[in-house]
Amino acid sequence: MLKEILIPIAILGGIGLFFGIALTIAGRVFEVKKDERVEKIRQILPGANCGACGYSGCDLYAQAVAEGKAEGNLCIPGTNVTAVKIGEILGIEVETQKTRVMRALCCPDVSKKFEYSGIKTCEAANLAYKGENTCNYSCLGYGDCVVVCPHDAIMMKNGAPIIDPMLCTECGLCAKACPKNLIQYVIGECGYFVACVSEDNGKTTNRNCKNGCIACKLCEKACEDDAIHVVNNVAIIDYDKCTKCGKCYDVCPKKIIKKFCSSY
């Protein structure tokens, strides 16, 4: 009776002991060295998995930063706070990003070339003669950016998107979704931006849209800091040089140089 119980216990115990020892040895010998910094960095990342850093998810970005493959300041929702913390963990100095906001560089006042009745997305409308608007660079207004925004920060008003800076985390998904490349970063706490990207010449732009940059270069002449230039028929502000004096804003005959502030 006792024998019938003891023998199986001895066999099972033996097997257990054998595998226990074997696994312990194997664990020691084949141990994968894990960088504990990866785990630490992962914990301070926001965990939104937005992909704005260029990696598919926070885990992969944490690993890339720890391995030195990526810069520490790429996490956009985490802002500079995360960048500084990553720098502390890695013991290096991470260059902090400048304050910036996303703005749609268009305020269309256009008429229609034809009536479009296809799929109601910007991507599809752009493939049909670059959209129904007379200006080929203008916002199509079907709201691909609104759909793609994970934070509900965008709404369409007067045919162009308005981005709420309080909700926007600057992840850049809207910029990628826009087939016209209208949504771009503007740099600084407060300042000015040019709300037009039309590379048509002044005459064509003026005919196509009432709110277009006509490349008159008045802003270029008014600027004392050499910060605004007309390149490819559209004014572009160099934010490194801009002192936010507002002279370009005052002289623009089309009133397409607009004020922005990151807090409202």
Place this chain on the structure above:
Amino acid sequence: MTRKFKNIKGGVTLPHKKGTSEISTKILPIPKLVEIPMQQHIGACCEVLVNKGDYVYVGQVLGDTAKFVSAPIHSSVSGKVIQIKDIILYNGSKSVSIIIEPDGKQTVLPDISKPDISTKENFLKAVRSSGLTGLGGAGFPAHVKLDTKDRIPEALIINAVECEPYITCDYRAIIEEGREIVKGIELILDKLSISKSYIAVEDNKPAAFTLLKELTKDEPRIETVMLSTKYPQGAEKMLIYALTGREVPMNGLPIDVGVVVMNVTSVLALFKYCQTGMPLVSRRVTVEGDGVADKGNYQVVLGTYIKDIFEYCKGDNQKTLKVLCGGPMMGITAESYETPVIKQNNAFLFMTQEDLDFIEETACIRCGRCIDACPMGLMPLTLNKYALAKMTEELEKYHIMNCIECGACSYVCPAKRHLVQSFRVGKDLLKKAKVKNG
């Protein structure tokens, strides 16, 4: 007919609406202005070879490129180049077009003479310099198609199917210039040493069949065959399957299964070039739809604006809502009346309210009719879903690039979903993703 041909997979049966088939072709007068775009074919865009202010002759080369898949573009009128402007093509890509003010004299370029077609190489060179592209609608350069390298095709298939409703320009070409077409086929057979040719006609055009049969009765190499009517039998891959039972492999060309397919009008244009040396500068187009009073086929010079055709055919501006360049299934809507006629435009349909129904698209009910209709054996409903969700990997997995955009799926869809347009978006997304990922 005793021979039995295969039925194409899928496809739809459409009303024929060939109302202009018995009206003989008229010649449209030379317009006041012509606009000649530098992209009238599949492949590389041509570079402009003339300057503003130059005087050009009929048949003078306006644009050419060194790239292989391309065709030169010739002036269709004699006159002065008044503007070279940037344009946006129907698919949103940029191109250049040349605007010429004709002097009305139609002075032909003095250099034009009968081309040298003594050897195969010279013949192919002549085909390229004729500027000929597939006139059936795709616009594939003809010399690329005929240059089969060292492979000798078993058969030359002449596509006279014309499966889209309304269009009758190929039919009129056969009726009016059938003799030249047969001579053109014989010429190609001789030059490329092909031993057999089939002319495929659908059974809704019995007059064309009888005529071709009569004209080819002394020529054993050419056989005229009649196919049952089904859309899209005129598509190259479908036609090869219907006649030979062979399937063109994925990403392959018809020569991979030993055949070359040419449109009947292309053969005619090629024959005329070999006779006279005058490149492709005009073509026959069908003008149809209730928006115009004088329907019929017209011989127009390339670059004529749609508005000139519209005015000549007594168009009604109030009634016309939409102008289609091509047939109702695959045609592209013109942007405005200031769209020029290009090489691959075979018809202009001036649609009115009665012809069109702008039904809002509703949700897919997964009935699967589009799968039955797709001649390529694709799954349009799945592709539609992935294209709208921008899922490029899945689009590639479900072979979106095999879609021939025939529109059979959109035609049968009870939810009226914009299937073909979503596939165009999907193809564009996939191409962009491939460029991005290398």
